[in-house]
Amino acid sequence: xxxxxxxxxxxxxxxxxxxxxxxxxxxxxxVQLEQYPTDGEVAADILWNAKMAGELNxxxxxxxxxxxxxxxxxxxxxxxxxxxxxxxxxxxxxxxMANLSKLEADTGKKYGxxxxxxxxxxxxxxxxxxxxxxxxxxxxxxxxxxxxxxVAMRAAPVVYSLHKTSTEEHLKRxxxxxxxxxxxxxxxxxxxxxTMTHHEKRIERIETSCLRIVS
Ligand code: SAH
Numbered sequence: 001x002x003x004x005x006x007x008x009x010x011x012x013x014x015x016x017x018x019x020x021x022x023x024x025x026x027x028x029x030x031v032q033l034e035q036y037p038t039d040g041e042v043a044a045d046i047l048w049n050a051k052m053a054g055e056l057n058x059x060x061x062x063x064x065x066x067x068x069x070x071x072x073x074x075x076x077x078x079x080x081x082x083x084x085x086x087x088x089x090x091x092x093x094x095x096x097m098a099n100l101s102k103l104e105a106d107t108g109k110k111y112g113x114x115x116x117x118x119x120x121x122x123x124x125x126x127x128x129x130x131x132x133x134x135x136x137x138x139x140x141x142x143x144x145x146x147x148x149x150x151v152a153m154r155a156a157p158v159v160y161s162l163h164k165t166s167t168e169e170h171l172k173r174x175x176x177x178x179x180x181x182x183x184x185x186x187x188x189x190x191x192x193x194x195t196m197t198h199h200e201k202r203i204e205r206i207e208t209s210c211l212r213i214v215s
């Protein structure tokens with residue numbers, strides 16, 4: 001239990017980054033599903049930007065391809081009204097639930113305002129105020145990234161979506177094609193802490209871009 005956090009009525013960005021950096025990640029990542037967790041500092045930065053833009057507090061949020069839940073959990077911590085965690089691989093759920101318990105232990109609050117849904121993002125038909133997602137990059141299953149982006153744009157007026165920087169130009173066209181506006185693009189480089197057998201180097205850095213899409 002973190003007493004300093006519990007005393008703070010509102011989390012600072014640094015406290016959020018520390019909280020999220022302590023979350024559990026994939027135990028046995030599935031390469032085909034591109035299970036790479038978002039770095040804690042990166043997740044905190046994305047969510048903080050959404051909070052500062054007035055897009056998070058009191059809003060309904062979906063975390064598509066949530067994995068172990070870092071983005072949705074950060075959204076809960078920053079005052080989202082409700083979070084939908086959607087994930088196709090239920091093997092991630094024990095870590096997701098442990099992370100939700102950790103959030104409650106660290107902040108001393110109960111969060112009943114979320115649901116965990118097992119399913120394919122392509123079939124998501126929900127409507128929310130905000131989608132925040134780090135989907136597969138489409139390197140294993142071609143087009144998976146674009147599919148997630150299209151679903152997110154249908155589901156919400158505001159979307160923060162993390163992608164591989166090399167796919168930026170293509171995704172910009174997808175956004176424009178959907179009649180939506182790319183309001184910001186922020187680049188992040190973060191280490192892939194996990195060792196997957198097909199990786200040659202032990203520590204690989206990955207260049208990513210977060211697209212902020214509005215109506
Ligand atoms: N959003 C998490 C996980 C990123 S990795 C984080 O930021 O840490 C991408 C996640 O998308 C994995 O958990 C993977 O299992 C999930 N995923 C892949 N294809 C999916 C699909 N079709 N529908 C739902 N989830 C999917």
